[in-house]
Amino acid sequence: MSNLKDKLTGGTFAVTAELSPPKGTNLDSLYEKADLLKDKVTAFNLTDSYTAKMAMVPLAAARLLLDRGVESILQLTCRDRNRIALQADLLGAGAMGICNVVCMGGDPPTIGDHPEAKPVFDFDAVGLLGAVKSLTEGADINGNALRGTPEFFAGAVANPGADDLDFELSRVQLKIDAGAQFFQTQAVYDPADYEAYAEATADMGVPMLPSIIMLKSADMARFLNEKVPGITVPEAIINDMEKAETPEERSQVSVQIAARTIRGLQGMCQGVHLIAAGWESRLPKVLEEAGL
Numbered sequence: 280m281s282n283l284k285d286k287l288t289g290g291t292f293a294v295t296a297e298l299s300p301p302k303g304t305n306l307d308s309l310y311e312k313a314d315l316l317k318d319k320v321t322a323f324n325l326t327d328s329y330t331a332k333m334a335m336v337p338l339a340a341a342r343l344l345l346d347r348g349v350e351s352i353l354q355l356t357c358r359d360r361n362r363i364a365l366q367a368d369l370l371g372a373g374a375m376g377i378c379n380v381v382c383m384g385g386d387p388p389t390i391g392d393h394p395e396a397k398p399v400f401d402f403d404a405v406g407l408l409g410a411v412k413s414l415t416e417g418a419d420i421n422g423n424a425l426r427g428t429p430e431f432f433a434g435a436v437a438n439p440g441a442d443d444l445d446f447e448l449s450r451v452q453l454k455i456d457a458g459a460q461f462f463q464t465q466a467v468y469d470p471a472d473y474e475a476y477a478e479a480t481a482d483m484g485v486p487m488l489p490s491i492i493m494l495k496s497a498d499m500a501r502f503l504n505e506k507v508p509g510i511t512v513p514e515a516i517i518n519d520m521e522k523a524e525t526p527e528e529r530s531q532v533s534v535q536i537a538a539r540t541i542r543g544l545q546g547m548c549q550g551v552h553l554i555a556a557g558w559e560s561r562l563p564k565v566l567e568e569a570g571l
Contacts, residue, residue, distance in 0.1 A: 287550065294320050295552045300339070301335055322350040325344075337353055342376075357384050357385055357403060357407055359385070365407060378430050378431050435461075440509035466554070473547060486549035488551055488552045519536065537565045541566075
């Protein structure tokens with residue numbers, strides 16, 4: 280049911296990318312990006328009201344993309360729904376043929392466009408993974424039997440650049456114990472920095488897909504360094520972006536940085552997760568230059 284699962288369990292290098300459902304009902308832009316990349320990307324993460332900005336529920340977008348032959352990875356956050364609603368959404372996903380899910384906590388509502396919204400966080404990511412596992416075993420989290428059992432390929436997120444790597448590794452193991460079958464990580468820009476994490480997780484036996492966010496400017500790189508925990512953009516990369524004076528030059532340098540990073544990571548991971556941040560049209564060139 281899952282091409283992503285087949286690739287990762289079969290030892291084939293996988294490429295995932297991120298798409299955000301619209302704030303509205305017009306899916307033309309989403310379809311255009313998916314159609315551009317569907318032959319190059321194994322599956323697309325569909326964000327769950329990314330950065331707490333209200334948008335179409337990813338479950339609907341995932342089903343509509345599936346009708347177009349596009350495989351999705353349903354992001355599920357614990358921010359907006361309690362355990363009843365999350366399990367209900369999972370059953371709906373299973374019934375509609377959506378089997379890839381990524382479980383995460385989610386950004387707080389205070390940073391989004393509805394700052395007055397009440398956060399739920401009835402589950403954390405570990406608890407949500409446990410619910411996914413329970414449903415695939417035929418019962419809800421309270422042991423009540425299901426009429427029909429869904430199949431899921433469950434993922435989680437990790438942060439190789441965490442200040443306390445030992446604590447982060449313990450969280451990774453907790454998520455694996457709860458049912459995580461693959462991980463997508465925080466963005467990585469220096470393969471040498473990723474090496475220690477790769478070595479520490481190698482024996483855990485779960486595929487890791489480090490993320491790469493397309494850099495649009497030196498200022499964006501500095502923002503990631505200053506504001507996003509776990510991301511370190513090396514000064515040499517910032518200098519390369521600084522030297523790019525025109526939008527076209529910045530785009531070319533960004534493509535080169537992403538492709539070079541993928542090449543450096545390939546021997547240490549089972550795939551990569553690409554976050555284009557509106558530059559989806561550049562991803563084919565990234566993959567070409569990376570040799571994928």
